[in-house]
Amino acid sequence: MAPIIEARGLHKHFGDVRALDGLDLTAESGRVTALLGPNGAGKTTFIRAVATLSKPSAGILRVAGIDAAAHPERVRRVIGLAGQHASTEPAMTGRENLEMVGRLFGIGRRAARTAAGAVLDQLGLTEAGDRVVRDYSGGMRRRLDLAASLVGRPRLLLLDEPTTGLDPRSRMELWDAIRTLVAEGTDVLLTTQYLEEADQLARDVIIVDRGTVIAAATPEDLKRRGGTDVLEVRPRYARDLAAVADVLSLVTRATPRIHDDTQRVTAASPGGGDQLSAVLRLLDERGVPADDVGLRRPTLDEVFLTLTGKPIDPSAPDRDAGSHTA
Amino acid sequence: MSHPTIDAVVPGSTQGQDRVSVPSGRTTFSTTAWVTSRRTVLQFFRTPQLLLMGSVQGALFLFMFRYIFGGAIETRGDLTYVDFLVPGFLVTVVLWTGMAAAAGVAEDSASGVYDRLRSLPIPRSAAMVGRSLADAVLTSWGILVTALLGLAVGFRAHGSVGGIAMGFLVMLVAGYVFTWVFILIGLVAGSAQAAQGMSMLVVPFSFISNANVPVSSMPGWMQPFASHQPITVIINAVRSLMHGGTGVVGIGHSTVYWVALSAVWCFGILVAFGALATARFAKAD
Numbered sequence: 368m369a370p371i372i373e374a375r376g377l378h379k380h381f382g383d384v385r386a387l388d389g390l391d392l393t394a395e396s397g398r399v400t401a402l403l404g405p406n407g408a409g410k411t412t413f414i415r416a417v418a419t420l421s422k423p424s425a426g427i428l429r430v431a432g433i434d435a436a437a438h439p440e441r442v443r444r445v446i447g448l449a450g451q452h453a454s455t456e457p458a459m460t461g462r463e464n465l466e467m468v469g470r471l472f473g474i475g476r477r478a479a480r481t482a483a484g485a486v487l488d489q490l491g492l493t494e495a496g497d498r499v500v501r502d503y504s505g506g507m508r509r510r511l512d513l514a515a516s517l518v519g520r521p522r523l524l525l526l527d528e529p530t531t532g533l534d535p536r537s538r539m540e541l542w543d544a545i546r547t548l549v550a551e552g553t554d555v556l557l558t559t560q561y562l563e564e565a566d567q568l569a570r571d572v573i574i575v576d577r578g579t580v581i582a583a584a585t586p587e588d589l590k591r592r593g594g595t596d597v598l599e600v601r602p603r604y605a606r607d608l609a610a611v612a613d614v615l616s617l618v619t620r621a622t623p624r625i626h627d628d629t630q631r632v633t634a635a636s637p638g639g640g641d642q643l644s645a646v647l648r649l650l651d652e653r654g655v656p657a658d659d660v661g662l663r664r665p666t667l668d669e670v671f672l673t674l675t676g677k678p679i680d681p682s683a684p685d686r687d688a689g690s691h692t693a
Numbered sequence: 694m695s696h697p698t699i700d701a702v703v704p705g706s707t708q709g710q711d712r713v714s715v716p717s718g719r720t721t722f723s724t725t726a727w728v729t730s731r732r733t734v735l736q737f738f739r740t741p742q743l744l745l746m747g748s749v750q751g752a753l754f755l756f757m758f759r760y761i762f763g764g765a766i767e768t769r770g771d772l773t774y775v776d777f778l779v780p781g782f783l784v785t786v787v788l789w790t791g792m793a794a795a796a797g798v799a800e801d802s803a804s805g806v807y808d809r810l811r812s813l814p815i816p817r818s819a820a821m822v823g824r825s826l827a828d829a830v831l832t833s834w835g836i837l838v839t840a841l842l843g844l845a846v847g848f849r850a851h852g853s854v855g856g857i858a859m860g861f862l863v864m865l866v867a868g869y870v871f872t873w874v875f876i877l878i879g880l881v882a883g884s885a886q887a888a889q890g891m892s893m894l895v896v897p898f899s900f901i902s903n904a905n906v907p908v909s910s911m912p913g914w915m916q917p918f919a920s921h922q923p924i925t926v927i928i929n930a931v932r933s934l935m936h937g938g939t940g941v942v943g944i945g946h947s948t949v950y951w952v953a954l955s956a957v958w959c960f961g962i963l964v965a966f967g968a969l970a971t972a973r974f975a976k977a978d
Contacts, residue, residue, distance in 0.1 A: 415978075418812045422977040439977070440719060440814055448812040452805035456732055458739040470728045471813045473720035499739070515809070525812075 369432050371396045371523050371554045372417060377426035379412050379578075386412035387423060388578030394571065399545070399555040401569035403562065403667070409578040410558035411451070414527050417556065418448045431522055447516030448525045453508045454515070457501035461492055461511050464500060465518050472519035479518070486514045490544050506537025513544060517553075524548065526557040530564060542567055562667035572667070576675050590664045597669065598636040598646060601659040605630055611657070614649045618642050633669075636662060718814075722822075725815040729823030733797065734830050747790055747831075748838045754789075755782055755839065758905050759846045766906050770943025772936065776851070779843035780860065780932040781904030783836055784924060787868040788895040790835040791875040794828040798879025799888035807974070817975040825872045825967075832868035836861070852937035856948075860934035863955055867927050870959040873966035880973045898924045907943070923958040930955040 372394035379387040387409050394400040402410045415421035417430055419439035428435040430442045455464045462483050469479030487496045490510045500508060509529065516524060529545070530538040545568055549555055559565055565572045566586045574582040574589070582589060598619060600611045608625050615623040615634040619642055623634040636642045643662045650657055665673075672678050737743050758778055768777040801807050810820050840861075850857050875892065882888035901911070901918060902925040908916055919925060930951035933939045939948055 415808075418808075420808055420811050420977060443812060443814040444717060446812060448809060450805040450808050452803075454805035454809045456736060456806070458736040459732065463735075467728055467732060468809070468813070470724060471720055471810070471815050473718070473724070473814065519813075 369396065370394055370429075371431055372400075372556060373427075373429040374413070375427040377413070377416065377428060378424045379409075379416065379421065380424050385578050387416070387426075390426070390575070390579055392573055392580050392583065394554070394556055394573075396554055397552070398570040399549050399557065399568050400571045400573060401565035402556065402558040402573050402575050403560070403565045403671075404558075404575035405560065408575045410575055411527055412578075413575070414448075414525050414556065414558055417442075417523075418446060418525050419443055445522045446525055447519055447521035447523070448527075449512045449516040449529060450527045451531060453512050455500050455508060455511050458499060460497050460499050461487060461503070461514075462496040464511060465514055468515045469518040474519070482518050482520075486517050489517070489547070490514045491540075504537070506533055506540060509533060509537065509541060510544060513541065517548070521553065523554045523556065526555065528558055528560065530559075530561070538564075562671070566667055574671065574674060582670075582674050586667065589667065589670050592670070595635045595637045595665075596639055596662050597633050597665050598642060599631055599633045599659070599661050599663060600646065600650070600657050601629075601631045603656040603658050607655045608632060610653065610655050611650070614646055614653065614655070618645045618649065635665075720813070720815045722816050722819040725819035726823040726826060729810070729820045730827035730830075731823075733824060733827030736797075737827075737831050737834075743793065747793060747835055751786055751789065751835060751839045752842050755779075755842055755846065758782065762905070767910070768907060768943070771941050772943070775843075775847045776849060776936065777907075777932075777942075778905060779840075779846075779848035780850075780935050781902070781928040783839055783843070783864055784867065784928045784931055785899040785902070785904045786835045786839045787832055787864065787871050788899050788924070790832045790868075791828070791871050792889060792892040792895060794824075794831065794872055795875040795879040795882065795888040795892045796885040797828075798824065798876050799882045800885045802880060802882075803884055811974075811977075818971040821876060821971045821974050824876055825869065828872035828875070829865070829869040832872065833865055836864055836868065850935040851941065852935050856934045856937055859952070860931045863927065863930050863934065863952065866959055867955065870963045870966075873963060873970050877966050877970040877973065880970060898922060902928060904928055923955075923962070926951060926958055927955045 370393045372392070374390055374392050377387045377390040378385070390409065390413060402413065404410050412421060416423050416428055417435065419435055419442050422436065431445045433441045433445070435442050455461075456467075459467070465483035465486055466479045469482045470476065474482060484493075487493045490513060492507065492510060492514060495503065495507060500511060503511065513526070513529065526545070530541050533541065542564070545555060545557075557568065570585060572584065572586050572589055573580055582592070584592065598615060600615065602608060602611050608627070608630065611632045612623040612625055615632055619634045619636045619638065621635045623632050625632050639662060643660070647660060650660070668678065759775055763774045763778065766774055768774050770777075811817065852860070878891045879888045882891050901915060902922060903919065904924065908919045908925070911919055929939070929942070929944055930948070932942045933944070933948040933951055936942055939946060939951070
């Protein structure tokens with residue numbers, strides 16, 4: 368099957384800022400592809416280019432086989448976009464909002480009503496459908512936004528940071544909704560800063576940094592490629608963090624990371640099982656009680672650190688998105 | 694609404710839901726304009742703050758001029774101050790309600806509403822035409838409310854019924870045309886606050902006109918602008934139409950002259966700002 372998105376050498380410059388700097392990627396049909404990267408990496412710029420909101424300065428972009436630069440209006444027929452901001456009308460009901468988007472997709476009045484009803488049902492919003500959106504919770508608004516992007520039955524759904532700012536429960540609900548869509552055959556491209564989100568939803572993860580792709584694989588592959596397994600120790604007492612770090616560095620010969628917030632110490636462990644038992648023995652000898660000692664695969668966070676040399680920093684200002692709001 | 698695309702529901706597909714077959718090609722201009730304007734009108738009439746604020750603001754200004762400044766202002770022609778004031782005041786309502794339109798457009802722009810619209814298979818200019826039509830409805834509402842308030846504070850038109858109707862028509866046309874100025878401001882501004890700030894340009898056009906006081910009472914250097922700027926021209930047309938001629942109103946030329954000149958101004962503003970606003974909205978960044 369032809370890829371749903373194909374980008375070759377995509378460039379987009381805003382003044383001196385290279386939001387896209389020769390980006391190459393392929394998103395296959397029939398799965399969720401996640402674009403993962405820190406703020407300002409170019410994720411939003413790319414999704415805006417796919418949505419025909421932004422014209423790349425150079426390069427080739429094909430969406431569902433259509434050249435986006437030559438036929439943007441044909442691309443708009445096959446995509447549905449849910450952006451970072453809720454774009455539904457607060458003074459209208461959920462149903463009215465969806466009917467409006469359906470009508471703008473060129474669906475007739477009655478058919479738009481049917482489509483709106485079906486999508487409300489699909490996202491568990493039927494009960495709230497006739498209330499004005501102004502009375503919705505943040506999570507419901509985001510689900511309605513997702514619903515609005517579905518009314519036109521797009522082949523490709525573009526979700527720009529779909530769960531940013533949501534509480535954990537609403538996030539899970541939205542994840543479930545997205546999984547259902549994929550099961551029904553919609554292709555999804557989503558951007559996220561949450562490693563967990565990419566891990567949970569995506570079959571393919573593409574890591575983007577400074578406008579280029581630095582890695583593309585399945586979450587499993589990435590974890591493997593991100594290096595060795597990780598030894599993780601959680602001491603019973605916070606005062607033992609340094610002592611644990613000492614043990615880990617002695618055994619693994621790697622520099623351990625102390626996570627003060629979660630009271631854990633981690634270190635890359637090429638030796639796997641042997642090193643695990645060595646750590647247990649040493650901790651016991653030194654009389655350092657531990658609540659948890661384990662060997663695990665690296666998280667995407669650690670992979671990102673290995674690949675880019677810097678951790679993901681969700682607190683960085685989002686200049687990528689900010690430059691587009693005008 | 695005429696709609697050439699299909700209107701079919703295909704029952705019995707995935708998980709028992711009705712699947713709607715989506716038409717190919719572009720959504721029609723009229724559907725897009727109608728659906729988008731409906732949204733803006735609903736937004737206005739379902740938001741009591743918006744609905745009330747404009748009317749209250751208009752009433753306050755009208756009362757202020759009628760009862761506080763009015764006694765100190767000498768009018769020319771045969772008109773009492775309230776009869777002089779209200780037609781001019783009605784025209785400036787077009788400007789003041791426009792400020793809210795600019796803020797609304799800026800908000801839609803910043804909140805992602807316009808991103809969604811641009812991602813849909815619609816003629817992009819139709820979305821802006823829809824906005825302008827909706828704003829014209831809101832302006833007409835403002836004119837209606839202010840006209841009723843005007844009657845309540847003692848305004849009486851002395852012209853013929855036809856003349857008065859023509860006067861309202863000129864105001865509605867001007868109201869529509871000026872929405873394009875505010876749409877452009879809203880698109881360029883980036884945020885609702887900035888749009889409000891930029892809309893302050895209505896202040897000189899509203900006050901350096903003959904809406905509230907005769908131009909002859911202003912200093913000499915101000916008079917050329919005050920008597921030739923479009924708002925004054927439109928006010929002259931409306932005032933003469935409502936009171937039955939330029940003589941009663943105390944200005945030169947004929948009613949036809951002022952109406953024709955207003956039409957020229959409106960046409961020019963519509964073409965210039967309409968083109969700029971639609972181009973700005975349609976442009977990919």
